Amino acid sequence: MRRIIFGIMLLGCMMQGAFAQNLGIKGLVKDGRNKEPLEFANVVLQTMDSVFVLGTTTDGKGSFVLDKVKSGDYLLVISSLGYETQYVSLNGFNKSVTLGDIPMEDASVSLDGVTVSASNTSSRSDRKLVFPSDRQVKASTNGMDLLQQLMLPKIQVNPMSSEIKVPGNGEVQLRINGVKVELQEIKSLLPSDIIRIEYHDNPGLRYGNAEVVLDYIVRRPETGGTLSLDMSQGVNALWGEHRFSGKINHKKSEFGASYRIGPRDFYGMSRDNEEIFHLADGTELHRKETGDPSHARMFMHNVNLNYSIQDPEKYLFNATFRYWNNHQPNWDYRGILSNLENPDDYVDMVDLNSEDNQVPALDLYYQRNLKNDQTLVFNVVGTYNRTSSHRFYQESRDQEPLTDINNRVSGNKYSVIGEGIYEKKLANGNRLSTGLRHTQSFSNNEYRNGHNYDTHMNQAESSLYGEFKGKVRKLDYTLGVGVSRSYYKQDGTDDSYQYYTFNPRFTLQYALPGQSFVRLRGYVGNSSPSLGNLSAIEQVIDSLQLQRGNPQLEAYMRYRLALTYEFQKGIFYTNLDGAYEYLPNPIMDEKFQEGNKIIQTWNNQKNWQRVTGSAMFRVGPIKDILQFSFTGGVNHYISNGNIYSHTYTNWYCNLQASLTWKKFMLMYQLDTNWNWFWGETLDGGENIQILMAKYNFKNLSLGIGAFNPFSDNWKVQSENWNQYASSKKTSYIKESSRLFVVSVSYNFSFGRTYKAGQKRLNNSDSDSGVMSTGK
Structure with a gap:
């Protein structure tokens, strides 16, 4: 009789244990803005003293399931890059639960204290949120370097000509926290201050005729500031890209200044040009220009002075x-x-x-x-x-x-x-x-x-x-x-x-x-x-x-x-x-x-x-x-x-x-x-x-x-196919090979960060209004 009673008790404990091991937690994670399912969100179950228990990621429908959970007190943590982390308290958990929809709200500009172990992209209908990894940040010296590391579609980064462009004469708008900036201001950014890059490859009407908009979302110190020096110099030719920049922050105000000089001095520039002319008197002239090495010298200077004051919840003024x-x-x-x-x-x-x-x-x-x-x-x-x-x-x-x-x-x-x-x-x-x-x-x-x-x-x-x-x-x-x-x-x-x-x-x-x-x-x-x-x-x-x-x-x-x-x-x-x-x-x-x-x-x-x-x-x-x-x-x-x-x-x-x-x-x-x-x-x-x-x-x-x-033999070729005056021109710069x-x-920064407002407009006038001349 004792054996029967003991067997029944043992079977009951085993069934209770099996039941306890089969408790489950289900849920559906969604984007809080558009209610779309959120894929690849991290779901972590931990004890109240932050000890890891189980973990998973959401599937293509935003769903997740945690099986074989024992009874107890837990904290469910849902996180995804670009969103605020959500916490769900599960005190007295003793039976399977279905949590239903869990909305994830967009993260603010700042992600202080977060280290991204691998680069991640979160897509929206009008833009992508690109989060650089810790490795990519450490491998870069400025915002342009970091962009090259990210290998975004369409974007071409050329450090030789100091350009960020897209194929086909399209306009690239550059911004920092929404404020329209020039390339030199992007090169003045410290990679460690860049939280993410918002890549708009489908910009709306407010961006004019822009093909692509790159908006760098950065941390902004409340006090202190940054100093940055970046120098690149050719060894076998006078080619240089030199920049100095700094920012000082005090409460709601920020003061910034930067200077860049780009010297070029080449003695190996030449041009070959073959032309065929059909003149009105019926004569034809076929001539060829054979170039000799000549001199090309250019100095580019950029100065930027900036002041801004903001209350992130109310206003932003930028000059x-x-x-x-x-x-x-x-x-x-x-x-x-x-x-x-x-x-x-x-x-x-x-x-x-x-x-x-x-x-x-x-x-x-x-x-x-x-x-x-x-x-x-x-x-x-x-x-x-x-x-x-x-x-x-x-x-x-x-x-x-x-x-x-x-x-x-x-x-x-x-x-x-x-x-x-x-x-x-x-x-x-x-x-x-x-x-x-x-x-x-x-x-x-x-x-x-x-x-x-x-x-x-x-x-x-x-x-x-x-x-x-x-x-x-x-x-x-x-x-x-x-x-x-x-x-x-x-x-x-x-x-x-x-x-x-x-x-x-x-x-x-x-x-x-x-x-x-x-x-x-x-x-x-x-x-x-x-x-x-x-x-x-x-x-x-x-x-x-x-x-x-x-x-x-x-x-x-x-x-x-x-x-x-x-x-x-x-x-x-x-x-x-x-x-x-x-x-x-x-x-x-x-x-x-x-x-x-x-x-x-x-x-x-x-x-x-x-x-x-x-x-x-x-x-x-x-x-x-x-x-x-x-x-x-x-x-x-x-x-x-x-x-x-x-x-x-x-x-x-x-x-x-x-x-x-x-x-x-x-x-x-x-x-x-x-x-x-x-x-x-x-x-x-x-x-x-x-x-x-x-x-x-x-x-x-x-x-x-x-x-x-x-x-x-670095060269650039151009042709004109006109029936009266055709040409085929090749320009060389020996020093470019x-x-x-x-x-x-050298980058140095000090101070702490807080959330920055964003500017939404981009206006500039780069057309000189002068007719060009030359061959």
């Missing part, structure tokens, strides 16, 4: 003064012009160019956060663009001048950009925004080239837009429409225009299983003639060619449709992108005969079309220690002018590899030429190779690198 100067005393070509039909018929040629551009600008910004998730933004930017250039061109035989050209241009352009935006966040992640923008420009230019031309031009553009962002289940959509007015008048002439345009756009993005989506985007935009092309003046190029402005140019429309597919899982990332562009009546180049001269000008042509496709593959076989990225693409151009028709296809690729281990970083980059065809002109891109190694020790970084280490560079960076 920035920027001064940009490009002093180019020498950009010279020398060589021989020979008649290919008669080698004894040749002349000596010199083409000496100098230029100086100065652009001071003042940017004033104010943002006010109102009740009920409403925001008002006002921005005023004033810019003065001062340009002066001199071109001396001479063809001579036996030291006797045959052609002597002396062109001097002096330009002054004044512009004011004013903008206001109202934004309202609605339920379920929806958003409504409207904006009004006006630009007023005045340009006064003097051209001295044997004739004296003075131009006084007035140009204005106004636009009003509205945009709504919404969601239906897994479909995110954005609908926007804008109306714009453009005005132009040249004093002393009857040349003027005034026109209105209607600019709709839409985005449809559908979420697929896993971290993937498909997106369709379309928009209608407009482009205005540049003030330089509108100038009613004429400049001599060489003994056979003249350049002439066209005051009759009219604005034209731009239509674009793009389809994108993106997939990410674990260490694999894929981005497939295709687009079709159609531009009716675009302003493109044109040449025609006039006596025994060839006239180069611009005109509204029939149409221009481009079909483009690209595929990017990125893999991190050892998390973010070792990463590879490959992008391949094609551009097919159709250019139909009033008297010409051309097609052209260009294939290109980009390869990047990065290795980071402890205090060491090794990086290799290869870019083949991304070519642009417009009108009758083919502008070739660069073939670039970059090899760099760095060693970081605390606040100090030492590096060595080489530009084009495996090539001795096998250029070895050493770098030293």
Whole structure:
């Protein structure tokens, strides 16, 4: 009997134990804004004294299950990069529970104290939140270096030319905590202060015609500040990139200053150019320019002074003064012009160019956060663009001048950009925004080239837009429409225009299983003639060619449709992108005969079309220690002018590899030429190779690198396919091949951090308003 009773008790304990071991916890984690399931969120069950018990991640539907949990008191912790951590108390847990929906709210700007062990990307319909890993931060010396480590789609980082760009002349807007900045301010960022980069590859109407927006979200000290020194110097050529910057913070105020100088001094620049002329008298001339090594010298200066004051919950005021100067005393070509039909018929040629551009600008910004998730933004930017250039061109035989050209241009352009935006966040992640923008420009230019031309031009553009962002289940959509007015008048002439345009756009993005989506985007935009092309003046190029402005140019429309597919899982990332562009009546180049001269000008042509496709593959076989990225693409151009028709296809690729281990970083980059065809002109891109190694020790970084280490003939090619005057030009800079560079960076920061407000506007004026000249 005792055995039976003991057996029953033992069986009961075993059943109770088995039951206890089979207790479960279920839940569904969702994005608090749009109620979408949140994948790959971390779910950790721990005791009340923070001892780990069980852990898992959410699946593609945002669900999680924790099995075999014993009775007790627990704390459930749900976390995901870009979201506030959620805590669920499970006191007296003794039976299985289903927690239902657990909303995750967006994290604020600051993630103080969080160390990211591997880079992570959180996708939204209008942007990606990219969190750099601790390794990537330690391997970088500034914000531009860090961007190169992240290998984002479309983004091309070129430390040789100090550029961040996207293929195809697209605009890249740079921001820090939403405030519009220049590249030098990005290079002044300490990587350890960068929390994340918000990558907008589908920017809305409030960003204008930007192709990509990169917004660096950084920590802002409440007291103390930062100091940074970054120097890169060529060993075998005078090439340099040197920068000093600092920031001081006191309570709500921040004071910042930075200075950058980029010297270039090359003696191995040359140009080869083959031209075929068909003149009006029926004669044909086939000549070739063979270049000799010549001098290229340039000094770039940037100064930025900044003051901002903010209360993150209420307001932000930001004032920035920027001064940009490009002093180019020498950009010279020398060589021989020979008649290919008669080698004894040749002349000596010199083409000496100098230029100086100065652009001071003042940017004033104010943002006010109102009740009920409403925001008002006002921005005023004033810019003065001062340009002066001199071109001396001479063809001579036996030291006797045959052609002597002396062109001097002096330009002054004044512009004011004013903008206001109202934004309202609605339920379920929806958003409504409207904006009004006006630009007023005045340009006064003097051209001295044997004739004296003075131009006084007035140009204005106004636009009003509205945009709504919404969601239906897994479909995110954005609908926007804008109306714009453009005005132009040249004093002393009857040349003027005034026109209105209607600019709709839409985005449809559908979420697929896993971290993937498909997106369709379309928009209608407009482009205005540049003030330089509108100038009613004429400049001599060489003994056979003249350049002439066209005051009759009219604005034209731009239509674009793009389809994108993106997939990410674990260490694999894929981005497939295709687009079709159609531009009716675009302003493109044109040449025609006039006596025994060839006239180069611009005109509204029939149409221009481009079909483009690209595929990017990125893999991190050892998390973010070792990463590879490959992008391949094609551009097919159709250019139909009033008297010409051309097609052209260009294939290109980009390869990047990065290795980071402890205090060491090794990086290799290869870019083949991304070519642009417009009108009758083919502008070739660069073939670039970059090899760099760095060693970081605390606040100090030492590096060595080489530009084009495996090539001795860096060149850029361009062609013109005109029936009256075709050309094929190749420009060389010997120092750009096998250029070895050493770098030293020192960063120091002090103070603590707090949440920063964000600026939402981006306005600037970089068009000088002056007609360019030269071959």
